[in-house]
Each structure stands twice: as structure tokens, then as C-alpha cells.
Amino acid sequence: MMSLYVVAAIVLAVALGYTTKINIGLFAIAFAYLLGCFGMGLSPSEIIAMWPLKIFFIIFSVCLFYSFAIVNGTLEKLAEHLLYLCRNVPHLLPYAVFLTACLIAGLGAGYYTVLAFMAPLTLLLCQRTGMSLILGGMAVNYGALGGANFVSSQSGIIFRGLMTGLGVPESEAFINGLAIFASTMVIPLVVITAFVFFAGHGRALKNAAVAIETPSPLNREQKITLWLTLLMMLIVLAGPIAHILFPGNATVTFVNSKVDIGLIASVFSVIALMLKLGDERKAIASLPWGTLIMICGVGMLISVAIKAGAIDALASWIGGNIPPVLVALVFGVVAALMSIFASTLGVVTPALFPMVPPLAAAMSIDPMVLFISIVVGAQATSISPFSSGGSLILSSCADEQSRTRLFPQLLLRAAPIGFVAAMLFNLALTFI
Template sequence: MSLLVVGAILLSIILGYKTRINIGLFAIAFAYLIGSFALGLSPNDIIKMWPLKIFFIIFSVSLFYSFAIINGTLEKLAEHLMYRCRHFPHLLPYAIYITTTIISALGAGYYTVLAFMAPITLLLCQRTGMSMVIGSMSVGYGALTGANFMSSQSGIIFRGIMANAGVTENQAFINSIGIFLSTAAIPLIVITALVFFTKHRSTIAKGGYQADLPTAFNKEQRQTLTLTLIMMGLVLLAPISHLLFPDNQTITFINSKMDIGLIASVFSVIALLLKLGDERKAIASVPWSTLIMICGVGMLISVAIKAGTINDLASWIGTSIPAVLVPVAFGIVAAFMSLFASTLGVVTPALFPIVPSIAQSLSLDPMMLFICIVVGAQATAISPFSSGGSLILGACPTEESRTKLFPQLLFRAAPLGFAAALIFNLLITFVL
């Protein structure tokens, strides 16, 4: 039965990749067929496996942050941040990374940020002569890092999957801080190596980079940015205060009433009342395909849990791999999965549920395992076969540049990211 479920997960990924049909739809179909006809579950039991809480949180948060997208707030913010780098053209990769990270952390999400930052970045590469590999890695890393922020899309998804795996919400928040800090450190090291230990600086000096002064934020954009910062403050202040003052009853009470999905819903209503964007466009901007993929795979993972697959896999890892190498092994497996599959939709929903039992049986720190999985998965997210890499390829201004960038992403960017992630995972496993 466990082999059947694992085969269904792999087949969902392969079929999704080959047919370009959402992996989540295949996962839902397999969850029904295996759950009802092999495990004897009722259709109602299968439907209840839809991860409603994760769905609601992603929907609510994405709906609120979509106002910043449709009224141009994020694009305007990107223009202003990039303009600040005009006197230091060789530091442009840092500007791209920091700009993309800030915008992604403000809640736009990985795919949305790449959708409008990748074309800007590749255009800058064309104008300045900067390597497309450096530009692609800077924008890709930035979108990933910002999205991993505790109140942004990926950070929220990670916390939700951890909670479903039995991790307390408080510990899930702490784990998400570790993931964010780790995925922020690696890109800075890689970008520094690319900026100062390659021909990047001399190439940029010959390019004559110039940036025009962007127009000021309009009233709606200023209000949107203010609302976004207020919501981020509310979402982060309560859990952080609770971590600092766990015995304070008032803070404990307030923290128990905080829910990012419900808070985002309130702020969406405020944004609509202030007329910061069209309701229909905001709803259309919700990443429905990502939602279907995450929730569909979540249903199939729930079937795997019912079938005992997760326990079998955890038992196999616990007895077949030396305990000290388990975190590194998780990172390597996640990296290879991410070459062809989504970190959010496939890799973390498949691997996170194994972590608690593995950590308990081998006396490992669960946070270290969660970090190694995400670091490994995001190391190869720039692969042209992965969703992130394909978005960057799609942003190329010409077919010639797209043809040139494809092998560079596959044979330079992805291996470089993998090497950096492997070294990082080895360090936190054996040194920290």
C-alpha cells in the first residue's frame, strides 16, 4: 500500500510535468481512487482531507496583497529601490536581491514577484552587460527569501504544513524564523562570490548603467503600502511578544486571538472601502493554481498518512541512514525533487510530515531538518524545469536570449545553488 501511494505521488509529478496540467488535480484523483477503493475510506472522508485552514490562509493573505499588485504599489516600490543603486552599478545584484526580497516579504509571493521582477532584471542585464546568470540568481533568490518571511506566502505555508504534521503553532513560528534567516544568508554569500570573484565588476563598468528618476507614489499606493506594513506589524508583533514574555497573560490572550488569515480578511475589506483596487481584479489575482496544487497534494499526503506510508518512510530513513547524515540527506532529496517539482506544492508537503517522527526517533532537532529541506529544495528552484526557472526563462526579451539562458540555468546556476546549499547544510549539521 505504501508503494502504491508513493507511486501515485511520483506519477502525479510526472503527469503534471509532461501534460502541463496542475499536479494538484492528479493528486486529488489519486487520493480518491486509492483512499476509497484501496483503503476503504468514504468519499466524505476524502473530502475532509482538503487542507481547509491552509487554503483559507493562503486565499485571504493573497487577496489582501493582490491590491498592492493591481494598483502598481509593488512595481513603483521596485523602481524606487532600484534607483537608489544608480551610483554603484557593480552592486546591482545586491540591489536586485534586496529589492525583490522586500517586495516578496511584503506578501506578493514567490511566483507573483518573479512575474514582474524577472523581466525588469533581464532588461537590466541587457542594458548593463551583467551576466544573465547573476541577474537570474539575484532575482530568484530574492523572491524565495522574501516569500519565506514569517508573514509572507511561503512562510505561512511552511507553518501550516508543520502544524498539520503535529508541530505546535508557537514552535512552527520559531521554525519559520530559522528557515527565513537561513535562506537569507546563503544568497548573500553566493551573490558576494559572483560580484567580487568573477569578471562582473569590469563588465558592468563598460556598460554605462543609468537609471531614470521614478515618479512619486500616488495616494492609493501610499495607503496600500501603509496598510501592508500595519498588517505585517500586527501579524508579527503578537507571536514575537509571546516568545519574549510567555508568562504575560494579556499577551498570551491577544496572541491566541491572532490569525493571519482572518486579519488579512479584515484588511481586504478596509482596502476595498478605501477603493485601493477593483474587487474582481483582486480575486482574479489570487494564485488559484498554486492553491489547487498545494491542497491537492495535501489530500494525497493525508491518504499516505492513513496508509502508514509516512511512518514506513520515517522508519526506513531512521534505520538505513546514519543519524548524523539525515539532515544532509533530506536536503539532497529535496534538491533533486525541486529540479522538476514545486517546493511549496510538492517537496515540503511530502517531506515535512516525516520530520517529527524522524527527529524524535533519532534525537535530532526538528528545526534543523525543516531548514535543510527548504534550503535544499530552494537551491535548485532556478532550474529551467522547475516553476521558478521557467518563469525566469519566460521573461527573456528575445528567443535568442532564452536559448542562451536555458543551459546556463541548468548547468551553472542550479549546480552553484546546490553546492552552496549542501555546504550550508553540512555546516549546520556538523558545526552548529
């Protein structure tokens, strides 16, 4: 019975957060305390210990370092330069938008930050070149999502943290993270290609005149920030990749055991401050505090659900009622429906990832397939106008007329197309 109460609390926390616009994590913390202490007899100390400290520290420290690139304008300037380079091939502009958003997000800006400054620029390009709003919106949205899923960027770090928290070895979580990143890059490219070459959108772009002003060069602070960011990514990736290539080498194993992205990012943040690459107060203020509270708050409630046996019960029900060949598809559908109203990072993956290890073991399914299907499904509907990504794109429209025209296109075309593509991918992934 307590399992049902906890599941109901998760649903209620999401519903209350969506309707009241209050952070879902705050409701989740309250429900974790009330159900854990008064319903299950846990002590307050046990509830507080459920705060996912490791994930919190990693997100905090990594985002703190990456925030210098946001505060001093490095990422925005880099985006301008990349788009300027593509001015002579306007029919490839959707790919340029997608890859630019992906690169900027992969360098650590995170999904929401990239959309915040790339969406207005993309919609302006749509007006100047004849590129359709729906194609531009999909390109920037899915590019930001794919880049943020990179193993050393914001979403990728969260996915890896959730997996290791479930007992998945670090090396396996790293490989799973790379697979998630690759999957969320392939699907959008296929969808964009279908739009450009088979839906007639490419013809409108071929003869377009792209008016992009020559961007100013990067200043000293921006150049140093960019090189530091690339250096940190190289250091963070070198250890796990070397360990995968040389698993028996004692030196590689030792070095890899000392690599921690959160601690490395903390060192680089000190270097950035010493080099005066940005204002410390502005950098701290730009951290995604709302996302941190949501992820950790929901994580506490999910821990209570695990303690109550709710996750095992749901996994057992799926294992007994869903054929193995359809499990990935079902996870994708559930994640997509949840993502329409809830955050992928803060709600969907913390709620569904814990079911993967027991299900994968019971049904002889590769856990990687299920992890991928959850993320792919959740991000398929992120462009819905009711979701955070779609609403950010709508708010970037220059006028009410464009906003009115784009709303049904996102709801009735972009979201369904993304959903169908994701589900077909999940099915193919199961058989492959």
C-alpha cells in the first residue's frame, strides 16, 4: 500500500509543480519527508541522507566552470562565428543550426542556456532566409538536446550520475552515456534530412540570401575560456577512454580512478577566477539552481519509493506483462508522455532509470537499450509547446503572428514527428 502512496506522491508532485509553477523538487522534498518519516518510520537523518550529494556536487562544480563561458560571452560569440561560416550554403542552414547548437551545448552551456540565446537567432534566420519556423525550431531544439547529452556536458553528466548511483560501473556508465549521445544525434539528423530533401523545405533555402553580419573576433578572455574548456573536456575524456582501450594497464587504471569531473571542474573554476575570465558572483548566479533543486528533490522522493518497494513492484509488473521485444518501446512511450509535462533531467530519468537494472537482469535485455529508449522517448516530445523546450522557442518569436503560426506546428507536427521517429528508433534498437 505504501508503494502506491509514494507513486501517487510522485504524480502529485509533478502535477502540482506544473499547475502552480513552483519547483517540483520542493514538493518532492516535502512528500519524501511526510511519507518517509510518518508513513515508513524512517528518521529525519535518513531522509536528509537521500539528498543525492554526488550528483549535486558534480552538476554544481561543472556548471560553475562552464558558466564563465556564458558570462563572458564566449559561447554566444562562438555560435555567431559558426553560423557566419555557413552563410554561403543556405540550403545547409538547418544542419548548421543543429550542429552549432550541439557544439555549444556540448561545450557545457546546457540545453536551456543554448535555447535561450540560439532560438531567437535561429528564428531571425528563418525570417531572413525562408527557412520554415518548424524546421528551424526542430534544428535548434534537437541540437541543444544532443549536445547537452555529451558525456562531459550537463545532461550527460546527470545520466551517468544516475546510472552509477544505481550500481552501474563507471566504465559501463561512460559507454552508456556515449550511446545515448550518439542516439540523440542520429534521430534528429534523419528527421531534419527528411524535412530538407523530401518535404520541400530545401527548395526554399537554395536561392535564399543569408544576411549574417561579420561577427567581431573573440577577445582575450573568450579565447582563454575556449581553450580551457577544450582542455578540461580532453582531460575528463582521456581517462575513461584510455581505460576502455587498455583495461589491464595498471597505470591507466590508477589515473582513471583519480579522474572525477566535478573535482577537475572545481580546479578549472579556480584557474578561471585567477585569470579573471569572469565575475565570480555573476558566474554563481547563472548556475541552474532550479534544475539542481528539482533533480535532487525528486531524487529524494525516488529514494523513498525504492525503499518502499515501488520501483521493484513496477519493474515486476512490466516484466510479467510486457514481452521483452516491446519493453524498450513501452519505456519510450511512457517517457515521452511524461516529458510533455515534466522535465527529462529532473523527473523522467530519475523516475524510470531505477527500473532498468532489475528489468534488464530479469528479461535478459541489455541495460544500454533501456537507458537509451528512456532518454530518446523523453526528448522526443520536448519540442511540444507545453514542454520547456517548445515554450522557450515560442517565447523567442519576434511577434505574436509568428507565435500563433508556430504553436500548432510544434504541437501537431514537430512533436508527433519526433515521437514517431523516436519510437521507430527504439524498435530498431531492440532488434539490433
